[in-house]
Amino acid sequence: MIRIGVIGYGYWGPNLVRNFHETPGMQVACVSDLRPERLAVVQGRYPAVKLTVNHRELLEDPGIDAVAIATPVSTHFDLATAALRAGKQVFVEKPLAATGKQVERLIEAAGKVDRVLMVDHTFVYTGAVRKIRELVDSGSLGDIYYYDSTRVNLGLFQHDIDVIWDLAVHDLSIMDYVIPHRAVAVSATGFSHVTGGRENIAFLTLFFDDPLIAHIHVNWLAPVKIRRTLIGASKQMVVYDDLEQSEKIKIYDKGINIDRRRDPAEKIYEVLVGYRTGDMLSPRLDMKEALSVEAAHFVGCVKEHKQPISDGGAGLRVVQILEAASKSMRQRGIPIELPHQGRS
Amino acid sequence: MIRIGVIGYGYWGPNLVRNFHETPGMQVACVSDLRPERLAVVQGRYPAVKLTVNHRELLEDPGIDAVAIATPVSTHFDLATAALRAGKQVFVEKPLAATGKQVERLIEAAGKVDRVLMVDHTFVYTGAVRKIRELVDSGSLGDIYYYDSTRVNLGLFQHDIDVIWDLAVHDLSIMDYVIPHRAVAVSATGFSHVTGGRENIAFLTLFFDDPLIAHIHVNWLAPVKIRRTLIGASKQMVVYDDLEQSEKIKIYDKGINIDRRRDPAEKIYEVLVGYRTGDMLSPRLDMKEALSVEAAHFVGCVKEHKQPISDGGAGLRVVQILEAASKSMRQRGIPIELPHQGRS
């Protein structure tokens, strides 16, 4: 039985506590939050859980094996460092920390004490994203041509992070999981419509050494909600619409055929590109709640001493892109080179 | 009665001929095309129209008052110049020419002979786009925050122009018409998946001196067709979905309220941004075919000696952005300044 303490009971904390509470092999031992009124809510729902306004109590409690951190991004590094130093297994809300440097130090710290460091890249644990990974791995899509995601709605204007850190982080973590290539540079543009505020609309392009391009489109100020990703590839193409009730993934047997040998003459491209349209398949997906899959995975990693799917390395690659994107955005899209990113 | 000659009977030419044929005050006198088999098609449909494989015959015919050019972009400049020199009223397929310099010389040439020079920015003549212009002009949307368009499908890979010149030209012409601000710079990214071919996927961001950003997203290799534009603004927001049968325009009484005075304290943004949601209205639109409205407008401009809505100036602004975007795209999104563009 892993006894976990949760720091932060704001927007996401309640989801963590509910799922940890229902995960076999796990027990929510303590919740800390600076706001007594939030702790009162926990009390009403889980009378057996210990409560505190001081997270240090939680960290110092030897009966607690693991700590989940669901606080503002700027506090992730200090809290996760302290938890690792106290010998806890650590689960951190996305993004893992506020800078790539911080993430590197967390990875190092976790290695030193031989503890699990897992970042909450929730979407990676959905049936839809796991199905996409399966399709890519099986080779049935062929070569990936592009990854193009739109994630917009009328959302909460965060005041400590821009829309890239709030929303694009989801797309980057999904892409990191499903695409077997690493980006080498990023160009981003965006705008803040609240003077003095953070960018609330942004567009990122990721460049690769491979014949692949990625684009992410995020917006807190859209009149409608869109959660749609197109994946173009040489054999089949995928549309992933997270707002669809059951047909979240559609696989199109559609594309172009490029044949260079057929005509060596001058007007080369007219002959080269042939069009193909076929059936569309929407596969049945595992509809289990992602966070419950993820909590069980955390338990498994702790018990079996394994690297999680969303480990420090995944967290690092995502944060490095976020950092570079924000930098590019401040310079109207000038491309920023990314550190070399190997696959974890 | 304006007697018009049409050069080029490929993809778009038949639509021009059909609409000109049915426009009161206009008569299709001649069609030229290099391919005799295309002329045979004209003959079957319009037995009374004169046919020729030599467009010079058409230009030299004194009985012809106006010329429509529906040939590849690279030929627009020479053909339009020759037509103006022959004293014809000129209607040119979009984009008006292959470079901004060419467009400037066409505008000058048209001015010298006092003839109409009109570019076929078809969407500008649809009921949907005219409704958006009306909404912007009336002030009911408030300040425009962003213009964000997606225009993707499995489309013909052009071999003489990239996807920006083929598809984004539509969005730029619409934006030029409905948005009362002029872009000052553009950052674009894109990729060609056919080695040696033109970019088949591209993303453009336009910057303005005003608190406004625009983004255009085009793709010839998408598994689904999307034609959607979001317009964010301070009072109301618009979704324009051209694939909707009848509800192409939706106006959302939705957005944020920014109030600086309410709380001068430290945590300023949490207080500043309030959210507003209200009704959605989908106004009835004039469903007349755009090209028929446009043909009648051309007749009116010729008769009354007026500037068309889609005049040389509109054509110039659009081509200048296309040129800058292609240039930025070859440099992974480095922003390119645009020439100063006044409203025509």
Added chain:
Amino acid sequence: MIRIGVIGYGYWGPNLVRNFHETPGMQVACVSDLRPERLAVVQGRYPAVKLTVNHRELLEDPGIDAVAIATPVSTHFDLATAALRAGKQVFVEKPLAATGKQVERLIEAAGKVDRVLMVDHTFVYTGAVRKIRELVDSGSLGDIYYYDSTRVNLGLFQHDIDVIWDLAVHDLSIMDYVIPHRAVAVSATGFSHVTGGRENIAFLTLFFDDPLIAHIHVNWLAPVKIRRTLIGASKQMVVYDDLEQSEKIKIYDKGINIDRRRDPAEKIYEVLVGYRTGDMLSPRLDMKEALSVEAAHFVGCVKEHKQPISDGGAGLRVVQILEAASKSMRQRGIPIELPHQGRS
């Protein structure tokens, strides 16, 4: 403070308990269920609530003011009668009872002890349905021409009631609330694809003395989920799609104009019917959970000694139609007259 006991913690009971639990002025005092494992679930969630496998304990507890019944339909009458006799305020899952006669006796019993008898017609308390009622009452729709509802999906095959009693009951309760006319006869058809089972697909037509027709279409064996109601009327028409996230109600300024006087000639109908199309409006709706609104309404009715919106009379009219429909269905659609139904 109203102390309520809930009998039955199966599919719907948990929703009742959760909402009663959070309703100001109400306290869930006791839950009874025949299955100890269901009571264990209650215990985990609401440690303070008293539990029993014997509902009589609950009925005899003088500390309990009100009783909610969420058990199979066949038990409603006995349980509600016992509760009223015990002097409790009574809230019963839909349909109120298994026959019209039973409902009449419940109404009488409630009258005798002067207690509230409320049936859980949940949809009547949604923002969407209340908006439709508002539109009808205001006269903005004009005369109602038809009410046409489709409620299908792959649903649980009930073994004690047919699909009419399970699904059409929702439509009948909505219609009873929004339409100011009472049906006089019903014709229903249906089929059971499980030999010996209850009908799993059914179609009801309701006839009125007014120029109005209603149709309800229910199915437990549909490959897709549809929850759509069309309301035709003389001035405006409404589409209510309960699966839409936010645009559940759309009001179309669309219809026909019938003018008899314009042309007294022979070809009369061509002239009579003119077509009208205008804007579509999707009004903002109150998105509060229906059951929470309903629970508060129950509290208010008990406190202020008032008839609920979904009172015994509403329950009676709905059950009378259900009975007649099942009867018609067994005779391949032969129309069955309904008892005269006054508006409550």
Added chain:
Amino acid sequence: MIRIGVIGYGYWGPNLVRNFHETPGMQVACVSDLRPERLAVVQGRYPAVKLTVNHRELLEDPGIDAVAIATPVSTHFDLATAALRAGKQVFVEKPLAATGKQVERLIEAAGKVDRVLMVDHTFVYTGAVRKIRELVDSGSLGDIYYYDSTRVNLGLFQHDIDVIWDLAVHDLSIMDYVIPHRAVAVSATGFSHVTGGRENIAFLTLFFDDPLIAHIHVNWLAPVKIRRTLIGASKQMVVYDDLEQSEKIKIYDKGINIDRRRDPAEKIYEVLVGYRTGDMLSPRLDMKEALSVEAAHFVGCVKEHKQPISDGGAGLRVVQILEAASKSMRQRGIPIELPHQGRS
């Protein structure tokens, strides 16, 4: 070369003429219409076609091999009879005639002169409907449980026929083609909102000797357009949405499993019905225009002396159901037995 004459150039005639005109092996020789202004339209489009206001001229012309009749239903019988007597091959707009008796006499007349009698059941020639037939025939759907179609929009109020004869005829002809069972009775309900007019909204239920039920839902006065058919079956289920651009057919690997042996106990149905959900497949369809496929089929039948798919027998079965449905509708849904219908 088959030389065809077309009687009636109203709403549908132009589609017939255009498709016949473009069908290899066919030539439109003559068009007749009572209205000279309609003939003028033909002249503008097809200068070579002979025109007449007197259909007798067309029937008496020995150079004409075949006649297509696209006039009001009430005239079908007389015109088709005359055409057959004149030895013409005959193609008639749906429904084939105004009564079953008339259709029987037409079949007899065609047999006597050994000519083709084909009714224009257009949908039967679409790629979508042919795909459904293929699925049914292959056995991949299993046993058909129900056929449930909705065909509504704001449509033209016909003054000579009710909405069943105008719209349900399409569903009946599709069903006749794809379902290998024959209905034995029909119950229909409907209403006319124009005093003295024909029913503008109607609902039909068809009964079979097999464990199958069909329902058709038609309406001229709907605020939105719906063209959707659900086909329930034991192995797979189909949704056919004719308004979808490319995904008109969706095949759901979904349903129930009925197993009687698993539990012989009392509470039998809870155990009997198991639920199955799997993938959804949307097959690529032949997108050729139905009328062009149909025209080619007519040519083939004439040349090879074969029965068309939509022959007199299909026309008869459809008209017999239409007649019975209108009769049932006038009696509020009383079921009407159908004549015994063998498969042609």
